[in-house]
Amino acid sequence: MDLQSFYYFQEVAKDLNITKTANRLFISQQTLSNHIKRLEDYFDTPLLHRKPKLSLTYAGEFVLSFSNFVSNKERNLNDVMMDIRNVDKGLLRFGASVMRTSLVLSHILELFSEKFPKVELRISNLNSQLCLNSILNGTLDLALVLFHRNGEKNFDKELNYIHLIDEEIYLCVTDGLLEKYYGKDAKELKKRSKEGARLENFSRLPFAMLNNHMGRTIDFCFNEAGFTPKVRALSSNLQITSTFGVRGLAACFVSKSSVLTYISDFKRDDINFFPLLLDNEVLCQKCYLIHRKDRYLSQYTKMFSELLIKFFTYIGRLSMDEIIHEEGLSGLHEYLASETEI
Structure with a gap:
């Protein structure tokens, strides 16, 4: 054959x-x-x-x-042989959403390229389900995927899942928008929602909604709140919905990753970030790094994986205030460089 x-x-x-x-x-x-x-x-x-x-x-x-x-077996064999021969070149096929790709590569690519300048990084910008399918059929080596709560029930036995972060989802709304719809009650609403926002308390606001994985997660909150939102905008692109939010045209939803990616849009004192509640708990989406269990991990694949793990570990420790004012990011590069071992 x-x-x-x-x-x-x-x-x-x-x-x-x-x-x-x-x-x-x-x-x-x-x-x-x-x-x-x-x-x-x-x-x-x-x-x-x-x-x-x-x-x-x-x-x-x-x-x-x-x-x-x-x-898959042929790629495994080639990677094993290259590691044995200490060949520092190869191909790494990585999949993630556009936003997460932009975010992680802006922080880890320099370190990775310094160590493995001859490795080609081939990127596929896909949603979580397509990333899963591509890992399973062998067209990707590594991918970042998101799961709803209890998503672990759907784990595929052929894959390894490395938990990276439980990423909190925030309701983002400007002072001006709150005052427009809640008047003198806006101040009390801000105070009451600082540690957690219930959507039923914000039902007067227009919303910029997401029709992606994060949006489907947020739908649980609207169902619990018992009202249908007034939709000012609908998009799968977080940057578009965030634009409505930061301009005070509608409330929007963000995560640490999205704020970090578009940080210049959010560096204002009149923007509020309220952790979104569902069943009295802050709503999170779980992010995992995945690869096939039978996939041999070359030295450069291991380093890339470790950089991803370190990156999300670091930002997971930061508060939203530290992210907005970039106080906590100053030590990120040093942390990645000093902690990364192969």
């Missing part, structure tokens, strides 16, 4: 379009079709339905699973 044919079959399975796959791989359609035909001849069964549109046959599903398995 030709391993290259399995590779091409994997690629065709991604697009289910011979023309698109051939163009993407810079090979001819005939060459690609020949590799698929070679596998079908070897197994003496069709692997693809050609009509009405390209799709995997039942046998094709098994061949794809085997192809993914072989691909």
Whole structure:
């Protein structure tokens, strides 16, 4: 059996379009079709339905699973050999949301690149579910994923989950917006919500809502509060909803990570951050670093993982005030550099 044919079959399975796959791989359609035909001849069964549109046959599903398995084992073997030979180059495929990618790389990339300047970091900006799928099928080596409360029940037995941070979610609202809708009661509402905000107490406000993982988590709070929010804006992009918040157009929701990523927008004294409550507890989303249990971790993969763990450990210790005024960030680089060992 030709391993290259399995590779091409994997690629065709991604697009289910011979023309698109051939163009993407810079090979001819005939060459690609020949590799698929070679596998079908070897197994003496069709692997693809050609009509009405390209799709995997039942046998094709098994061949794809085997192809993914072989691909993962081949990468493991290559990484083991490179570590044995002390070769400090390679490829690290990392997945996370756009926001988290921007945040972590701005703090750890310099240290990582100093140690492994020949390692290519290939980044995929995906949501948590797509990151999980990509780790499982072997197209990513490491990924950051988020879970709701009790999300551990859905852990996949093929993966390792490294807990990074329980990230608190905050209701973000300006003084001006509170005073506009609550008048003389705004001051008392701020005082009462300092340690935890119940959404039913903010039902008069318009909201900039999120239709992503964090937004689905926040929906639990609205259900508990028993009202439907007045939606001023709806987006999956935290920077967009935060813009409505910091300009006093609507209340919005943020986390430490989002505030750190867009720190210049939040460095004002008239913005309030109230920890959001659900079932009398501060609402958190759990962030994990994941990889396959059977994936060999090269030296550079271990260092990248450790930098991520150290980074989230550090920011997890900071209060929102320390983040906003950047008091706690001054020692971050030194902490990462001194604590990181391979």
